[in-house]
Amino acid sequence: MENKYFKKKSVFVSIMVLGLLGFVQSVFAVDVLKNVALKNDIYFKAICKVQLVYSDKSNRKYIQLSQDNKLTTSIRLPIPDDEVKNFSVDKIEETNTGFKLNVSWGDMYYYYNREFYFCFINKKFYLSEIKVRDKIYDPQKTINKVQKLNKPVPIEKFNIFQYTDKQ
Numbered sequence: 001m002e003n004k005y006f007k008k009k010s011v012f013v014s015i016m017v018l019g020l021l022g023f024v025q026s027v028f029a030v031d032v033l034k035n036v037a038l039k040n041d042i043y044f045k046a047i048c049k050v051q052l053v054y055s056d057k058s059n060r061k062y063i064q065l066s067q068d069n070k071l072t073t074s075i076r077l078p079i080p081d082d083e084v085k086n087f088s089v090d091k092i093e094e095t096n097t098g099f100k101l102n103v104s105w106g107d108m109y110y111y112y113n114r115e116f117y118f119c120f121i122n123k124k125f126y127l128s129e130i131k132v133r134d135k136i137y138d139p140q141k142t143i144n145k146v147q148k149l150n151k152p153v154p155i156e157k158f159n160i161f162q163y164t165d166k167q
Contacts, residue, residue: 030054031056033051033052033054034052036094046067048065048067050065060079061089062074062077063089067123073125073156075155076160077089084105086105086106097120098117098119098120098125101116102115111136112134114131114132114163114164115130116158116163125154126152127149127153128148129149130146131145131146132147
């Protein structure tokens with residue numbers, strides 16, 4: 001004699017397992033596009049990494065910062081052309097005091113470039129300086145300036161969209 005309760009329960013468990021497998025795949029559907037290991041002595045022997053990752057699920061790139069293999073910060077980046085025209089992460093590079101993130105966007109008439117400098121203070125990263133290099137081709141004009149922040153911004157509160165308002 002067939003047990004209907006057992007049959008329903010096994011179908012439910014199968015659906016749960018398949019659902020969990022789908023969830024695991026969606027959580028880990030990211031590609032690491034750039035990986036920069038920070039090796040300076042200022043990190044107190046912590047293993048620090050800055051990564052540019054792409055998430056298949058959201059069709060978005062992120063800058064992810066990890067210390068000792070634990071994700072500490074994830075910075076959402078603009079979707080190129082949808083949110084910021086031709087947005088690109090050009091370079092992630094270690095500096096003497098932390099790292100810099102170089103981004104650009106625009107077109108052949110209006111080109112914008114920002115270098116964000118993050119310094120390592122008390123086991124955390126802070127935005128401390130921004131270098132601006134903008135080119136406008138009608139009339140021909142180049143803007144170069146350095147903005148040192150009086151009060152550094154903790155990387156957790158850094159929102160790159162605040163600095164890409166020109167599109």
